[in-house]
Amino acid sequence: MATETAAAQVTRLDLRERRRSLIFYPLGLAVYALIIVALYPTFKDDSGLASLSEDNSTLMALFGASGSLTSPVGWVNANLYTNFVPLIILLVTIGYGASALAGQNENGILGLIATLPVSRAQLVVAKIAAMGTLAVPVSAATFVCVLVGRSFELPIGIGALIGVTVAIVLLGLVFGVLSLAVGAATGSRGSALGITAALATACYLISSLAPAITWVHQIRFVSPFWWATGAGQLGTGVGLGDFAALVGTILVLIAVAIAAARRMDIR
Amino acid sequence: MSAAIVAERLTRTFGAHRGVDDVSFTVREGEIFGFLGPNGAGKSTTIRLLLGLMRPDSGSITSLGFDPIGDDVALHRQVGYLPGELAWFANLSGGVILERFARARGLTDSTYRDELVARFEAELDRPVGQLSKGNRQKLGIVAAFMHRPRLLVLDEPTSGLDPLLQDSFARLMHESADAGATIFLSSHELDEVQRVVGRLAIIREGRIVVTDTIEGLRRRAPRRITLQFDRPTDPSAFATLDGVAVEHADDHEIALSVTGAMAPVLQCAAHHDVVDLTAPPTDLDSLFLSYYRDDDDGD
Numbered sequence: 001m002a003t004e005t006a007a008a009q010v011t012r013l014d015l016r017e018r019r020r021s022l023i024f025y026p027l028g029l030a031v032y033a034l035i036i037v038a039l040y041p042t043f044k045d046d047s048g049l050a051s052l053s054e055d056n057s058t059l060m061a062l063f064g065a066s067g068s069l070t071s072p073v074g075w076v077n078a079n080l081y082t083n084f085v086p087l088i089i090l091l092v093t094i095g096y097g098a099s100a101l102a103g104q105n106e107n108g109i110l111g112l113i114a115t116l117p118v119s120r121a122q123l124v125v126a127k128i129a130a131m132g133t134l135a136v137p138v139s140a141a142t143f144v145c146v147l148v149g150r151s152f153e154l155p156i157g158i159g160a161l162i163g164v165t166v167a168i169v170l171l172g173l174v175f176g177v178l179s180l181a182v183g184a185a186t187g188s189r190g191s192a193l194g195i196t197a198a199l200a201t202a203c204y205l206i207s208s209l210a211p212a213i214t215w216v217h218q219i220r221f222v223s224p225f226w227w228a229t230g231a232g233q234l235g236t237g238v239g240l241g242d243f244a245a246l247v248g249t250i251l252v253l254i255a256v257a258i259a260a261a262r263r264m265d266i267r
Numbered sequence: 268m269s270a271a272i273v274a275e276r277l278t279r280t281f282g283a284h285r286g287v288d289d290v291s292f293t294v295r296e297g298e299i300f301g302f303l304g305p306n307g308a309g310k311s312t313t314i315r316l317l318l319g320l321m322r323p324d325s326g327s328i329t330s331l332g333f334d335p336i337g338d339d340v341a342l343h344r345q346v347g348y349l350p351g352e353l354a355w356f357a358n359l360s361g362g363v364i365l366e367r368f369a370r371a372r373g374l375t376d377s378t379y380r381d382e383l384v385a386r387f388e389a390e391l392d393r394p395v396g397q398l399s400k401g402n403r404q405k406l407g408i409v410a411a412f413m414h415r416p417r418l419l420v421l422d423e424p425t426s427g428l429d430p431l432l433q434d435s436f437a438r439l440m441h442e443s444a445d446a447g448a449t450i451f452l453s454s455h456e457l458d459e460v461q462r463v464v465g466r467l468a469i470i471r472e473g474r475i476v477v478t479d480t481i482e483g484l485r486r487r488a489p490r491r492i493t494l495q496f497d498r499p500t501d502p503s504a505f506a507t508l509d510g511v512a513v514e515h516a517d518d519h520e521i522a523l524s525v526t527g528a529m530a531p532v533l534q535c536a537a538h539h540d541v542v543d544l545t546a547p548p549t550d551l552d553s554l555f556l557s558y559y560r561d562d563d564d565g566d
Contacts, residue, residue, distance in 0.1 A: 016359055
């Protein structure tokens with residue numbers, strides 16, 4: 001029992017240290033999302049925008065959009081779920097993942113934390129709990145704002161929206177836990193940030209360019225972005241296969257992170 | 268008395284860096300054990316090995332009977348650790364941090380914690396990032412001692428503390444040891460260690476060069492003798508004696524460093540016309556420095 005409490009204290013210390021991100025990221029994103037949904041009535045009948053997006057899928061793909069920009073799902077996808085929301089979530093989870101073990105070890109805090117009665121595995125789980133707690137409000141704030149969009153002629157199916165809200169948190173955890181694992185394996189916050197950000201960028205490009213480029217289309221299934229929002233899940237719903245891929249990847253990465261944390265030299 | 272820490276032939280290297288090499292020592296339960304060496308000698312590496320923060324390349328270590336890697340949770344429950352380069356969450360106050368640490372250790376009674384806070388006048392309200400080194404150190408002391416651990420591992424504990432607080436801290440160590448705690452005290456300063464420890468080990472370039480009591484060290488410390496003569500005297504007569512080194516010689520004065528028995532030196536001196544003889548009290552500092560500096564001694 002005492003050790004569970006100890007791990008919970010580790011989570012709470014990290015969250016307390018980041019209480020500003022906990023508040024301001026969701027707040028900032030909520031403001032942005034509200035502006036996006038409130039603008040929809042102005043753009044929904046814009047035929048120029050509609051034809052641009054329908055005639056030039058490569059250009060749209062570069063911006064992470066596919067299909068019609070003026071449909072409700074197209075609008076929310078192009079402005080929120082295929083680019084900005086994942087970007088913010090990944091900023092939060094990758095940033096925290098890199099500092100949670102490697103960063104704290106570099107600045108010397110981890111030695112004190114690791115000599116509390118927590119095992120390395122519990123330490124990793126405590127950090128991932130904090131990561132999830134940082135990511136959920138960002139996605140939840142977007143969810144609420146898109147719901148508000150119903151008053152702005154922007155009806156998004158509630159089931160699909162809930163699915164995407166969860167999937168985007170899982171997407172954040174995929175790269176956040178990867179960042180944590182790379183940090184534990186290399187002991188370097190910079191490596192964790194760099195390697196994970198590079199991989200995330202590659203995966204983002206695969207998912208967003210898949211509709212436009214044939215050979216990218218063939219490898220789209222390797223991208224976690226494709227599992228979360230890239231395949232048009234906001235319209236069609238997040239499938240069980242998508243969830244399984246996201247959760248499965250997270251579980252594998254947690255196992256890798258624990259193994260790396262056990263080998264980690266703490267100063 | 269049983270052993271609190273047993274290190275056997277511990278070796279850990281970091282690429283080209285040394286780390287520690289074939290380090291063995293035993294710390295008895297309830298003693299204050301000094302671990303001395305210059306910066307970069309391997310003190311902190313040894314501490315990390317005994318706490319399970321790192322794994323040795325070879326050799327073994329048990330702390331309080333536990334394997335620090337396999338039984339880390341059980342060990343850490345009974346350990347208080349004060350790191351050498353103490354860092355905290357910069358945005359949090361000392362009060363918040365101590366509260367979380369106390370809960371993590373299942374500590375419900377805050378009497379002793381409050382007493383320590385009062386004794387060291389620890390600042391609990393301001394964010395730790397705004398505190399001076401000394402004030403951060405005070406929080407580290409409270410965090411290390413507040414749960415009355417069986418083993419205290421202290422890495423340069425009084426750095427940043429003023430002399431008054433250094434005294435308070437020495438008293439706290441004695442009290443804790445009297446109450447049965449074992450203290451592993453690492454430092455690069457003889458002064459910090461000399462007045463509190465029973466035994467100590469000196470580590471240099473990753474290897475332990477000597478393990479002894481302060482008294483034992485004093486006994487084996489080289490004594491410096493200065494002899495004065497009324498006419499020029501050849502120092503070679505002294506140089507051939509066992510355990511005697513001529514440190515300095517001119518026409519009328521010879522300074523010797525003596526590690527062996529004193530009688531042969533006096534007999535030899537008696538054959539010459541000694542006008543004066545001075546032998547200052549044993550200087551532990553110079554002994555200590557000799558362990559730091561010498562390249563071939565002490566293996």
